[in-house]
Amino acid sequence: MEEKKRKLSMVVFSGDMDKLMAAFIIGTGAAASNMDVTMFFTFWGLRALKKPVNTGKGFFGKMLGLMYGGDIRKAGPSKFNFYGMGRWMFKKMMAGKGVLSMVEFRNLALELGIKFYPCSMSMDVLEIEDKDFIKEAQPSVGVGFFIAEALESQITLFI
Amino acid sequence: MEEKKRKLSMVVFSGDMDKLMAAFIIGTGAAASNMDVTMFFTFWGLRALKKPVNTGKGFFGKMLGLMYGGDIRKAGPSKFNFYGMGRWMFKKMMAGKGVLSMVEFRNLALELGIKFYPCSMSMDVLEIEDKDFIKEAQPSVGVGFFIAEALESQITLFI
Amino acid sequence: MEEKKRKLSMVVFSGDMDKLMAAFIIGTGAAASNMDVTMFFTFWGLRALKKPVNTGKGFFGKMLGLMYGGDIRKAGPSKFNFYGMGRWMFKKMMAGKGVLSMVEFRNLALELGIKFYPCSMSMDVLEIEDKDFIKEAQPSVGVGFFIAEALESQITLFI
DSSP: OOOOOOEEEEEEOOOOHHHHHHHHHHHHHHHHTTOEEEEEEOGGGGGGGBOSSOOOOSHHHHHHHHHHOSSGGGOOOTTHHHHTOOHHHHHHHHHHTTOOOHHHHHHHHHHTTOEEEEBHHHHHHHTOOGGGBOTTSOOOBOHHHHHHHHHTOSEEEEO | OOOOOOEEEEEEOOOOHHHHHHHHHHHHHHHHTTOEEEEEEOGGGGGGGBOSSOOOOSHHHHHHHHHHOSSGGGOOOTTHHHHSOOHHHHHHHHHHTTOOOHHHHHHHHHHTTOEEEEBHHHHHHTTOOGGGBOTTSOOOBOHHHHHHHHHTOSEEEEO | OOOOOOEEEEEEOOOOHHHHHHHHHHHHHHHHTTOEEEEEEOGGGGGGGBOSSOOOOSHHHHHHHHHHOSSGGGOOOTTHHHHTOOHHHHHHHHHHTTOOOHHHHHHHHHHTTOEEEEBHHHHHHTTOOGGGBOTTSOOOBOHHHHHHHHHTOSEEEEO
16 A cells, blocks of 8 residues: 655745745755655746746736746846846856756756646736746646645645 | 644744735635634734834834834835835735735734734834734744744744 | 654745844744754855854855855844844844844754754855854755655744
8 A cells, every 4th residue: 555645835935046946956855755745836936937938918917027027047046136146146156066957947846746836816916827837837726725735744835 | 522623833024015915815825724823923024913003112113113114004025125116016916906905914814813923022122012013913922832833733834 | 751852844045134033043942842953054044054254265155255244143134235224233132132142042052952954055056165164063964854854843944
């Protein structure tokens, strides 16, 4: 009889490169340890799921586009405006050390069977639609879904 | 025989509008799923509990007042200084989409029986007193109280 | 027969003074409640483990040094660039209220038996070596180690 797998559920709220990186590292680490992993993307975290080319049509969608430039490849670390460093430095650092890029991490997560769920309320507020996301990011769900997943989880995190 | 309710305990550290919103959405979602919910407000999160009209009298209380303008209705999202957008945008977005305001969310949380506990050490450091908070935010407690609640919880988060 | 101690595991991602403070307060509170506590320091959080005098030699190590000025005593709160307040205010506030300093909190954590583990991947990317840390911060470990600790924990947090 197969034992039920243990589970990690996380809310990915941040859209900062360094925090997204931490979320993917923890998620893939758990999946590699034979756990089920649920990543619930909300608010700024939704950008991690967006397709490479996309601009929202509504006013707020456009504003979000301006703020974040569209997709995961453009994410900068959370401190970049403070110190004038930024995405470039992080990419350079990680490439130099053989660490995966954001897109590679996302692909690895999918290969390891990690489930991506976008938050439907955030999508509504930010005017993002299902078609704006990579096809693996579905279905969009409400907070009740996350709560149910978290209740079955041994590890819960808000990032 | 009644089954013991499952519990969610969270530390609400942030005073940013978007993170407070996420905290209340997760909290009310859990309460609506028939869970007990404990919200332990500390540092910047304490502002979510403040009465509408209030200014600290001490030096540091005043500084905090300047920084945060007093209460939950003035909270801006965590990115507002970066991009010149801010509270206005968020309020507009949420109102347009039928999402509750911060005060409505706080009231809903109370109606659903969520417990609000302010962190006594933070109150002391930031010169905030019990009387500065809405009456439901009590008693103020130490970190040991949070730990005890978290040990009885299936879901723990730091926001 | 002795009962197995309950455990708290946290990822300390932030290097901001206020969040580090929250991490140490929660950690020492749990340890004082007779729990085992594991603190896994990653990205910006690594600074909390650095020795007083230290400057990285590599390019990125130097940049990190510029950004963060080296060690835990220099950490400022997460809002300091927004409002021109900062470390000074926090130190003043905490000293005036009899709250421990960061170094005192770190020492208290060690006295209470809290385990500090630096994240080896972050160390590699940020060009920080074991010798840059206080001697209690070891061994450096990967994310799989954190996952294993978290699976044995009743409370898990990402700070």
